[in-house]
Amino acid sequence: MGHDHGHDHTHGANKKVLLISFIIITLYMIVEAIGGLLTNSLALLADAGHMLSDAISLGIALVAFKLGEKAANYSKTYGYKRFEILAAVLNGVTLILIALFIFYEAIGRFQNPPEVASTGMLIIASIGLLVNILVAWIMMRGGDVEENLNMRGAYLHVISDMLGSIGAIIAALLIIFFGWGWADPLASVIVAALVLRSGFFVTKSGLHVLMEGTPQNVDMENVIQTIKQTKGIQGVHDLHVWSIASGLNALSCHAVVDDKMSIAETEQLLRQIEHDLEHQNIQHSTIQFETSAHLHDNSILCKVKGESSGHHHHHHH
Numbered sequence: 001m002g003h004d005h006g007h008d009h010t011h012g013a014n015k016k017v018l019l020i021s022f023i024i025i026t027l028y029m030i031v032e033a034i035g036g037l038l039t040n041s042l043a044l045l046a047d048a049g050h051m052l053s054d055a056i057s058l059g060i061a062l063v064a065f066k067l068g069e070k071a072a073n074y075s076k077t078y079g080y081k082r083f084e085i086l087a088a089v090l091n092g093v094t095l096i097l098i099a100l101f102i103f104y105e106a107i108g109r110f111q112n113p114p115e116v117a118s119t120g121m122l123i124i125a126s127i128g129l130l131v132n133i134l135v136a137w138i139m140m141r142g143g144d145v146e147e148n149l150n151m152r153g154a155y156l157h158v159i160s161d162m163l164g165s166i167g168a169i170i171a172a173l174l175i176i177f178f179g180w181g182w183a184d185p186l187a188s189v190i191v192a193a194l195v196l197r198s199g200f201f202v203t204k205s206g207l208h209v210l211m212e213g214t215p216q217n218v219d220m221e222n223v224i225q226t227i228k229q230t231k232g233i234q235g236v237h238d239l240h241v242w243s244i245a246s247g248l249n250a251l252s253c254h255a256v257v258d259d260k261m262s263i264a265e266t267e268q269l270l271r272q273i274e275h276d277l278e279h280q281n282i283q284h285s286t287i288q289f290e291t292s293a294h295l296h297d298n299s300i301l302c303k304v305k306g307e308s309s310g311h312h313h314h315h316h317h
Helices: 002-039 042-069 083-111 118-142 149-178 183-210 220-229 263-278 306-312
Strands: 233-245 248-257 284-291
Touching: 002 042, 002 118, 002 149, 042 083, 042 118, 042 149, 042 183, 083 183, 118 149, 149 183, 183 233, 220 233, 220 248, 220 263, 248 263, 263 284
Parallel strands: 248 284
Antiparallel strands: 233 248
8 A cells, every 4th residue: 555654654653652651641640649649639639530541541542553553364354443443432431430430529529628738739730730741742742643533632631631730730729828628629520521521522533433434534525526527437326435543544436437448447547536535535445337237326325225235335345
């Protein structure tokens, strides 16, 4: 496959960035969790929970990159690239559970705010903020946080983690200066809401891929027009676009051509279409050419008919 040379370079960079980030965050998460228990601060524990989710997502992303490198074989013809999507879903669900637990804890604390060692809390939260800024900077500089779902997920975690640390810092200051004990559970609830939100979105985008949904960066209208406007194409049907993993989108369709066209000519057509589709974020296309005699159904998307669905399923490439 000549088309993913750009992919390997960022791949190695992503992995290195993830490993460094993973080590820093895991170490600091342990510090923060212990700090939360010692200072009796739920906000710190919430932030540690958030960092745990970070560490998990970074760990998953690392394993996913490792597994993604495993070659495709007869039993997994796409290799293990989907694993990162499964991992993202798992990670999202974990986040949601952590968030619900923090909400539950906070309710009790609002009713009777316990004593919090606010100075210790302030120090630990401040260091936490610096750690997050460092990790975010490492990711921005070395990794591909725009395109890769895995890296992007990990990066967004770190960003919302910063907010968690800021929340804990503000809560500690409020307790020190005004003695507002409720600031601590309030900060933890805000962090939990962030955790819940990122958990929801990670789960949602992961499930979209598992449901073979159309990738967000592909415009179906444009894709259909691109194929139809290619000189020599008379019609398109049975079109499917899905993503195998982030950054790897696939398309399959049937295209109707003139029945006098030679195989060599359809090859040229195919090259042209593949080239045009690569500009539309489709890295892998499988197109079956047919003459108009074969035209059984004019609809662009596949209509599966009852029992005959066997020969009609889109993994026939």
